[in-house]
Ligand code: FES
């Protein structure tokens with residue numbers, strides 16, 4: 001990348017030679033915004049580190065004496081970087097984002113779940129008050145299986161095998177299971 | 187967030203909570219989920235041969251708005267025709283209960299549940315028509 005102001009080669013979001021900021025993308029890709037590869041397997045520390053580095057370059061305080069345009073760009077970068085960090089740090093949001101481009105399920109529509117699955121969730125919720133321990137046990141097993149499934153799908157995708165099309169259905173199930181677990185009496 | 191009196195009323199005193207015999211020929215059962223939050227709702231309709239809804243029951247594991255939506259919708263359809271029930275839109279429910287935008291999906295759940303219950307009833311009727319009576 002080349003600086004838009006002085007045409008110097010760039011190694012970060014801020015030009016080392018003239019201090020100009022790279023214009024923030026209108027539709028930022030969240031991994032790209034942090035300078036990270038699109039991967040499911042990424043450590044929280046790596047995300048924090050990338051966020052810290054880039055935030056330093058784009059911090060609005062550094063542009064207090066700059067033009068209004070550059071000050072606005074700095075603010076926009078800050079918002080984008082914060083959003084990227086917030087979404088990518090959460091494994092479920094990260095998985096949704098990689099599979100669908102959105103960090104959360106759609107309001108309606110979305111993958112069709114089998115009637116048997118909804119039935120199972122409904123029955124578990126019916127039983128939640130009377131046998132919370134048994135329900136927690138079953139739900140934990142459901143969750144472990146979904147986790148293993150997702151782990152497998154993403155690992156293969158990162159090796160260049162298969163695609164992420166089965167992911168939304170798994171994540172959708174996960175939502176019901178997590179919701180069930182959250183509603184269980186303590 | 188301020189909720190409407192009507193919503194609070196239905197939430198605190200839900201009408202038609204419970205269940206009907208899901209194996210009965212004249213009962214249609216709809217079981218649906220909200221993908222955005224992971225809540226589930228079961229709604230059942232008892233429908234007579236004239237296509238009139240004689241009874242409606244629900245059980246909802248969800249937020250207050252979902253409970254109020256299912257309570258309201260069961261009240262709306264009781265004594266009415268299947269056609270009327272099929273015409274119910276979530277926007278009618280949302281408006282009636284004055285749901286805030288973030289709670290619209292809860293009323294969608296109620297609309298989906300009614301539609302699913304009717305579809306189940308129709309399937310049963312078609313199966314009954316297809317099996318020769320003994
Ligand atoms: S929040 Fe889930 S149905 Fe209302």
Ligand SMILES: [Zn+2]
Pocket residue numbers: 003004005006007008015016017018019020
């Ligand atoms: Zn420059």
